[in-house]
Amino acid sequence: MIEMDADAFDDLVADELDALPADMLNGLDNVVFVVEDRPEDGSLDLLGLYDGLALTERDRYGIGDLPDRIIVYRDPHLDVCDDLDELRDEVHTTLVHEIAHFYGIDDARLHDLGWA
Numbered sequence: 001m002i003e004m005d006a007d008a009f010d011d012l013v014a015d016e017l018d019a020l021p022a023d024m025l026n027g028l029d030n031v032v033f034v035v036e037d038r039p040e041d042g043s044l045d046l047l048g049l050y051d052g053l054a055l056t057e058r059d060r061y062g063i064g065d066l067p068d069r070i071i072v073y074r075d076p077h078l079d080v081c082d083d084l085d086e087l088r089d090e091v092h093t094t095l096v097h098e099i100a101h102f103y104g105i106d107d108a109r110l111h112d113l114g115w116a
Helices: 006-018 022-026 074-080 084-102 107-113
Strands: 031-036 048-051 068-073
Touching: 006 031, 006 074, 006 084, 022 084, 048 084, 068 074, 068 084, 074 084
Parallel strands: 031 068
Antiparallel strands: 048 068
16 A cells, blocks of 8 residues: 555546557547546446447437546545556556546456456
8 A cells, every 4th residue: 555645646647648559549539537536436446437338339418418537536446556666567567457448348358458
């Protein structure tokens, strides 16, 4: 477990988001990235969450719809990582994993690809 305040973790998430390939990010439509301390149930088991409707399931989506959210949870990440390099890798993996859910890729496929 490592220690990191909320502002430093926000900066780390932003840096990892900036490091993702443009092709991965260009297709994101009406999606916001959010950092929260923990999931609503207070557990440390969940590193991230895609809260929205996958691109493959959208038939009508447009003006007036609330944005989908990709949430990265700080405390669970800090709990499972032993150093800064491991934290960066885990945040990177979480971002890719949750963005993949936006594109309609399920957990089983992500597991096959090594992103789960």
